[in-house]
Amino acid sequence: MNFQELILALQEFWSDHGCLISQPYDIETGAxxxxxxxxxxxxxxxxxxxxxxxxxxxxxxxxxxxxxxxVYKHYQFQxxxxxxxxxxxxxxxxxxxxxxxxxEEHDIRFEEDNWESPTLGAWxxxxxxxxxxxxxxxxxxxxxxxxxxxxxxxxxxxYGIERICMFINGIDNMYNLEWGHGISYGEIRKQDEYQxxxxxxxxxxxxxxxxxxxxxxxxxxxxLEQNLPIAAFDNALKCSHAFNVLDARNAISxxxxxxxxxxxxxxxxxxxKSHLEVSNx
Amino acid sequence: xxxxxIEIGCEEIPxxxxxxxxxxxxxxxxxxxxxxxIHVSNITTYASPxxxxxHIPEIDLKEADxxxxxxxxxxxxxxxxxxxxxxxxxxxxxxxxxxxxxxRYIQGKTGEIAAANVxxxxxxxxxxxxxxxxxxxxxxPFRKNMKWADLNIRFVRPIRWIxxxxxxxxxxxxxxxxxxxxxxxxxxxxxKRDISVTCFSDYKSRLKENYVEIDSVAxxxxxxxxxxxxxxxxxxxxxxxxxxxxxxxxxVETPFVVEGSFExxxxxxxxxxxxxxxxxxxxYFAARGSDGKLLPRFLAVAxxxxxxxxxxxxxxxRVLAARLYDAQFxxxxxxxxxxxxxxxxxxxxxxxxxxxxxxxxxxxxxxxxEIFNRxxxxxxKALKETIRLCKCDLATDMVYEFPELQGIMGGLYxxxxxxxxxxxxxxxxxxxxxxxxxxxxxxxxxELTAISDRLDTFLxxxxxxxxxxxxxxxxxxxxxxxxxxxxxxxxxxxxxxYQAIRDCLPIFDSALKIIRSDWENQIFSILDARLRFWLNxxxxxxxxxxxxxxxxxxxxxxxxxxxxxxxxxxxxxDFLRVAGSFKRIHNILDAAKDIAPDTVNVDLFSQxxxxxxxxxxxxxxxxxxxxxxxxKYGSALKRxxxxxxxxDRFFDEVLVMDKNDDARQNRLAMLTSLRKVFLTIxxxxxxxxxxxxx
Numbered sequence: 013m014n015f016q017e018l019i020l021a022l023q024e025f026w027s028d029h030g031c032l033i034s035q036p037y038d039i040e041t042g043a044x045x046x047x048x049x050x051x052x053x054x055x056x057x058x059x060x061x062x063x064x065x066x067x068x069x070x071x072x073x074x075x076x077x078x079x080x081x082x083v084y085k086h087y088q089f090q091x092x093x094x095x096x097x098x099x100x101x102x103x104x105x106x107x108x109x110x111x112x113x114x115x116e117e118h119d120i121r122f123e124e125d126n127w128e129s130p131t132l133g134a135w136x137x138x139x140x141x142x143x144x145x146x147x148x149x150x151x152x153x154x155x156x157x158x159x160x161x162x163x164x165x166x167x168x169x170x171y172g173i174e175r176i177c178m179f180i181n182g183i184d185n186m187y188n189l190e191w192g193h194g195i196s197y198g199e200i201r202k203q204d205e206y207q208x209x210x211x212x213x214x215x216x217x218x219x220x221x222x223x224x225x226x227x228x229x230x231x232x233x234x235x236l237e238q239n240l241p242i243a244a245f246d247n248a249l250k251c252s253h254a255f256n257v258l259d260a261r262n263a264i265s266x267x268x269x270x271x272x273x274x275x276x277x278x279x280x281x282x283x284x285k286s287h288l289e290v291s292n293x
Numbered sequence: 294x295x296x297x298x299i300e301i302g303c304e305e306i307p308x309x310x311x312x313x314x315x316x317x318x319x320x321x322x323x324x325x326x327x328x329x330x331i332h333v334s335n336i337t338t339y340a341s342p343x344x345x346x347x348h349i350p351e352i353d354l355k356e357a358d359x360x361x362x363x364x365x366x367x368x369x370x371x372x373x374x375x376x377x378x379x380x381x382x383x384x385x386x387x388x389x390x391x392x393x394x395x396x397r398y399i400q401g402k403t404g405e406i407a408a409a410n411v412x413x414x415x416x417x418x419x420x421x422x423x424x425x426x427x428x429x430x431x432x433x434p435f436r437k438n439m440k441w442a443d444l445n446i447r448f449v450r451p452i453r454w455i456x457x458x459x460x461x462x463x464x465x466x467x468x469x470x471x472x473x474x475x476x477x478x479x480x481x482x483x484x485k486r487d488i489s490v491t492c493f494s495d496y497k498s499r500l501k502e503n504y505v506e507i508d509s510v511a512x513x514x515x516x517x518x519x520x521x522x523x524x525x526x527x528x529x530x531x532x533x534x535x536x537x538x539x540x541x542x543x544x545v546e547t548p549f550v551v552e553g554s555f556e557x558x559x560x561x562x563x564x565x566x567x568x569x570x571x572x573x574x575x576x577y578f579a580a581r582g583s584d585g586k587l588l589p590r591f592l593a594v595a596x597x598x599x600x601x602x603x604x605x606x607x608x609x610x611r612v613l614a615a616r617l618y619d620a621q622f623x624x625x626x627x628x629x630x631x632x633x634x635x636x637x638x639x640x641x642x643x644x645x646x647x648x649x650x651x652x653x654x655x656x657x658x659x660x661x662x663e664i665f666n667r668x669x670x671x672x673x674k675a676l677k678e679t680i681r682l683c684k685c686d687l688a689t690d691m692v693y694e695f696p697e698l699q700g701i702m703g704g705l706y707x708x709x710x711x712x713x714x715x716x717x718x719x720x721x722x723x724x725x726x727x728x729x730x731x732x733x734x735x736x737x738x739x740e741l742t743a744i745s746d747r748l749d750t751f752l753x754x755x756x757x758x759x760x761x762x763x764x765x766x767x768x769x770x771x772x773x774x775x776x777x778x779x780x781x782x783x784x785x786x787x788x789x790x791y792q793a794i795r796d797c798l799p800i801f802d803s804a805l806k807i808i809r810s811d812w813e814n815q816i817f818s819i820l821d822a823r824l825r826f827w828l829n830x831x832x833x834x835x836x837x838x839x840x841x842x843x844x845x846x847x848x849x850x851x852x853x854x855x856x857x858x859x860x861x862x863x864x865x866x867d868f869l870r871v872a873g874s875f876k877r878i879h880n881i882l883d884a885a886k887d888i889a890p891d892t893v894n895v896d897l898f899s900q901x902x903x904x905x906x907x908x909x910x911x912x913x914x915x916x917x918x919x920x921x922x923x924x925k926y927g928s929a930l931k932r933x934x935x936x937x938x939x940x941d942r943f944f945d946e947v948l949v950m951d952k953n954d955d956a957r958q959n960r961l962a963m964l965t966s967l968r969k970v971f972l973t974i975x976x977x978x979x980x981x982x983x984x985x986x987x
Contacts, residue, residue: 081615095442098453098470101304105482115482119551119595119605121544122342124307126437137439137450139305144608145575145593153441153451164443184611265641 015177016192018111019065022089022171025110026063029103031091034064039246040253043068043129044090044170048245051132051280052287053092054157054166060094065173069253071260074209077202080185084208085201089171095164096153104141104151104169112180119144127152131252131276133159133284136168148176158284159277212260221261225254225272232279241286248279294332295418295460298348298493299426302454302478305342308543310436310449312509315340318433322347325425330356331418339507341546342596343481345433346507348493354460356415363389365407368398382407419459423466426457430468444470454478461492479503480546483598504598505546512542516594519550520578529580529588534572541576545596553577553610554590559617562624565701566691570616573697577613623691632706633681635688642687645768647757648804651684654749657800658683661745664796668788671737672715679719679742682707686720700724715739726776729830733780740780747773748797755815756801774823781849782827791817791847824849828856837863840979844972851924855975858926863980868934874944875971875978878964881949889961897959906943907963909936914970921973929974 013021023033037047044050044066053060066088074084093100101122105115122139127150129135138152150170154162174186174197183189187198232247255272258264264272306314315338326333334351365371365385373379378386378393385407386393395409435449442451446469455473457464463475476487477496484503490496497507506512516538520531542548559567564587571577577591593609600606640652648654658680666673686692686703695702704721715738722734723742734740751773761770781790794816805812821842828838837859845852862868882889898904913932920929949964951957971977 081619096451098442098451101481117602117604118608119549119597119600120482121596122305123544124305124309137437144595144605145612146608153439155439163440165439165441167441179608184615265643 013111013177013180014190014192015173015197018173018177018180019087019089021110022107022173023063025107026091031061031063031093034062036064036066037249039249040069041066041249042070042252042256044088045129045132045134045168046249046252047090048242050090050092050168051134051157052242052245052284054094054154054162054168055160055284055288056291057164058094059164060092060166063089063091066090069208069256071208071212071256074205074212074260076209077187077198077205080187083174083186083201084205084212087173089173091169091171092166094166096167100167100169101151104149108143111176113143122151125150130273131255131280132157133277133281138167143179146175146179148172148179158287159281160284160288212257216257216261218258218261218263221254221258221263225251225258225275228254229275229279232283236282236286239286239290241283241290244286245280245283248276248283251279252276294351295354296348296350296493297352297418297422297459297464298346298457298496299464299473300454300456300477300496301345301430301452302456303343303345303448303452304450306340306345306435306449308342308540311340311342311345311543312539314433314435314449315345318345318429319347321432322425322429325429326421329421330359330415331421340509340543341505341507341512342544343478343546344505344507350493352418352459354418356418356421358415359413360410361413362399362408362410364399364401365396365409367401367403368405368407371396371398371407419462419464422457422459422464426464426473427466427468442470456490456496458490458492458496480505480597506548509542512545512548513538515548516542516550519548520592523550523552523580523590523592527580527588527590528583529590531578531580531592532568534578537572537576537578541594544576545594547596547598549595549597549599549605551593551595551600551606551609552590553593553606553613555610555613555617557589559614559621560587560589562617562620563705565698565705566620566624566695567617569695569698570620571613573695574616575609575613577609619694620691623689623694627689627691627702627706628709631710632685632703635685638688639684645754645757645759647806648753651687654753655680655684657749657753658742658745660800661748661797662741665741665745665793668793669737669741669786671741675713675715675719676738676741678712679716679723679738680745682712682716683720683723683742683746726779728772729775729779733783740784740786744777744780747777748794751777751819752794752797752801752816753804755819756805756807756812758806760815761819771819771823774819775826778820778823778827778849782853785850787848787850789847790849791820794820794847824852828853833860836979836981840975840977843976843979854924855926858930859975859977859980861927862930862934862977865931865934867937868930868977869980869982870937871933871940872977872980873982874937874940875968877944878968879978882961882964882968885950885961887954887958887961889958889965891962893963893966894959897955899956900947902939902943902946903960903963905939906936906967909939910963910967910970914966917970917973926974930977933971933974933977 027033034049041047047066049062049064067085068088069085071084073082075082097103105120108115121142123142125138125140127136127138134154134157136152136154138150140147141149141151148171152168154166154168156162174189177189178184178186181189187196187202189197191197191200228247228250232244232251235244235247255276319336319338322336331353333349337348339346366381371379371382389409389411391409391411396407398405399408438447438449440447448469452469452471454476455468455471456475456477457473458475464473466473476489477500479485479488479500480503484505488499488503490499500507523529524531567587568579571579571591575593577593580588580590582588591613595605639655640650642651644651644654659677662676662680666676683703686699686706689702691702692699700723701721704717707717707720715736718736719739719742722739723746725732725734725743734743750768751770754768754770759768825838825842833856837856840859841852841855893907895907913936916932917929947960949957949960951960
């Protein structure tokens with residue numbers, strides 16, 4: 013099963029189990045959680061079941077396309093179910109069958125791994141799922157998002173699809189995966205990896221990104237005053253990405269780091285609060 | 294007598310939380326059941342990642358019936374003038390469903406009152422349990438709880454089933470959206486669901502058939518047997534690690550041990566790194582060959598019954614290979630740059646907001662090291678170099694990836710760079726001892742670096758107001774103090790630690806945020822408490838420790854010698870007699886209102902016992918001074934015992950609190966002097982002496 017077949021299989025599986033198949037967000041995110049279809053929709057009481065692929069940019073993880081396991085941008089397959097169904101672990105294990113894993117032939121374990129995103133004011137309790145010792149998914153019961161206690165609780169499953177694809181194909185180098193139709197992951201992604209690594213580590217304009225951070229922050233706050241949290245949140249995401257680029261450029265000292273994270277969190281929390289008010293009102 | 298057990302079925306509970314919470318849960322259940330009039334035998338506990346199990350082999354099915362005397366209104370208001378029951382009495386009768394025939398009068402606290410014996414039928418145990426268990430479930434403590442779905446309940450992980458049987462009958466109650474009953478779940482993948490069970494032994498064996506071993510000891514035994522078999526096959530020794538074994542046994546429903554190997558080329562990576570990769574990240578057991586060298590093999594424990602296609606072995610090997618590939622990369626990359634080139638990064642890395650960067654910390658450690666070096670000689674140049682480089686590895690890729698290798702990596706890189714042995718070993722050992730039974734630094738330079746670094750954290754954090762509490766000690770201040778004490782005592786460092794620390798205090802003048810005297814009190818009271826703890830683990834009794842700590846100065850070896858001597862002297866009956874009198878001397882002196890003169894006037898003696906005690910005291914003073922200077926505390930205490938008869942006779946014959954002012958004050962002066970002499974050795978009046986001995 014190649015990369016795109018794996019995505020299709022997961023989409024079909026979760027669609028069959030009641031999830032909307034949504035699309036990646038069109039602003040840089042570091043994880044599927046930052047997509048408003050997770051971050052804003054886990055707030056409030058309305059049931060919500062969704063699945064989507066999220067291209068996740070993490071500038072500090074860039075390795076110029078040279079490391080077989082680590083990349084600037086990877087793809088997450090994200091599932092959110094609210095409220096968390098009672099049989100969610102069973103569903104998850106069943107989903108592994110969708111891409112050919114026979115659970116009884118493997119060691120599948122749920123090991124404690126609590127998730128926290130300081131920039132989103134969000135945390136949850138859960139596990140990393142290990143398949144024969146390899147982490148293939150994060151499984152989290154969200155407890156808080158944007159500093160708000162959640163009720164009902166959503167469950168988030170994040171599949172690391174490159175890893176899973178490597179696992180099921182017995183391939184030790186991400187770039188050698190087949191994306192589809194005989195075309196490799198490397199052909200699609202390796203140049204991007206080199207260029208974005210070079211850009212994030214060496215070339216990104218530091219002053220510009222500090223300015224961008226300030227500008228987007230101000231814009232976010234301005235739009236929040238107009239009670240348009242969804243639009244405001246885009247600017248918070250932009251801040252987060254600018255911060256990640258600055259971090260990769262080593263432009264932020266340890267103390268400043270905590271301050272920047274706090275600034276993004278303040279925006280995210282304000283967006284969450286406003287979103288709840290707007291959608292309830 | 295019947296049997297009761299309950300199984301709380303959950304999604305996977307974090308392995309490290311299970312043993313503690315399981316035990317706490319038992320204590321709370323015991324306490325709850327104590328409140329009822331039923332006999333309950335011991336509660337035994339079992340657990341696997343997905344269940345906590347409490348088994349009571351013997352429990353009454355019903356509380357015993359009781360006849361209870363209930364009290365009513367005072368007799369004087371019980372009857373109307375015509376002798377009929379008053380409203381008060383009628384109310385009492387109605388409330389308790391009793392007739393007038395049952396009423397009798399008994400003596401109450403303030404006079405006669407109405408009373409009646411009533412029969413209280415015992416409650417059925419199933420009724421009690423249904424009442425108790427939901428409350429108990431709420432109370433089982435976990436380090437971190439969560440909510441799920443739309444429930445208002447918190448538990449460590451979502452509860453998915455509850456199996457509860459009393460005398461073979463299901464105990465039906467609701468909790469967390471689950472109805473308790475007689476069914477259990479097997480292994481998530483290999484086992485069945487909704488398995489009906491009839492009793493505890495049936496439950497255990499049905500679960501075994503369904504790939505769950507609920508007894509962690511049995512799971513551990515299986516793992517240990519596999520380890521032993523591996524050792525025989527490969528003529529190897531698996532590196533023993535109880536904590537890892539415990540953790541792994543709570544990560545599996547049923548253990549299956551998989552053997553794996555990795556490529557020989559990775560053996561060029563230092564074994565510290567290899568072992569950490571296996572243990573910390575993958576929870577694998579590493580092994581050494583007969584030559585003591587690490588083997589390219591490992592053992593992994595899977596939560597299954599078999600590896601039919603070899604996938605588990607293959608997967609484990611691949612994951613480890615990826616980790617070792619990373620480790621190899623870091624090892625190669627880090628060595629391209631010397632340790633000291635990372636110094637500037639430390640100047641940017643914050644240690645603690647108020648205490649500045651790691652660069653600042655190193656400067657302080659240097660000063661502390663210099664001061665300590667005045668007390669404990671070592672190669673000053675090597676010490677300086679060790680401290681200068683000791684934190685550089687924090688800026689390496691390897692330590693970023695494997696934080697638990699801090700110090701060790703610095704030492705290894707320094708060794709690779711050809712730094713002298715004192716230096717690289719000092720860096721390597723700087724975090725030793727990590728715990729009460731961890732190894733100590735191997736070199737004097739390492740000891741001083743370890744002490745200076747700990748002391749900087751300890752003094753600095755306290756100075757800026759970070760105080761350790763029983764639940765929170767993020768900078769590990771208590772552990773830091775404990776490590777300092779261990780190094781000093783177990784490496785026989787004969788110096789005044791507290792004086793050395795006092796000499797270091799000015800280093801923190803600019804950081805100090807709290808009142809200086811509070812700071813100093815905290816420092817020495819935490820150190821005293823840790824010293825007390827250490828002595829206690831060595832088997833010294835509390836009163837022996839108290840007796841010495843109340844007069845100790847700060848040379849810990851000296852303190853230890855005094856405690857040792859005191860423990861020995863306890864066997865000396867004469868000494869114990871004096872210790873008892875010493876207590877009396879304290880009491881007399883503390884109660885006396887007179888201010889005793891500084892010197893004793895022998896001309897005022899009116900009784901031979903006074904003169905005898907005085908002479909004995911003078912000789913003892915000289916001897917005690919001699920022996921304490923020589924640090925022969927045993928001999929000093931033996932001499933104390935030798936004046937027992939003289940002391941006893943004094944107290945038998947002489948009235949200290951004489952009416953005559955001069956005589957009284959002179960006697961008080963003598964006792965004051967005697968107390969002073971005693972206190973040069975230890976305040977042994979604090980010894981708790983049992984009556985039979987004294």
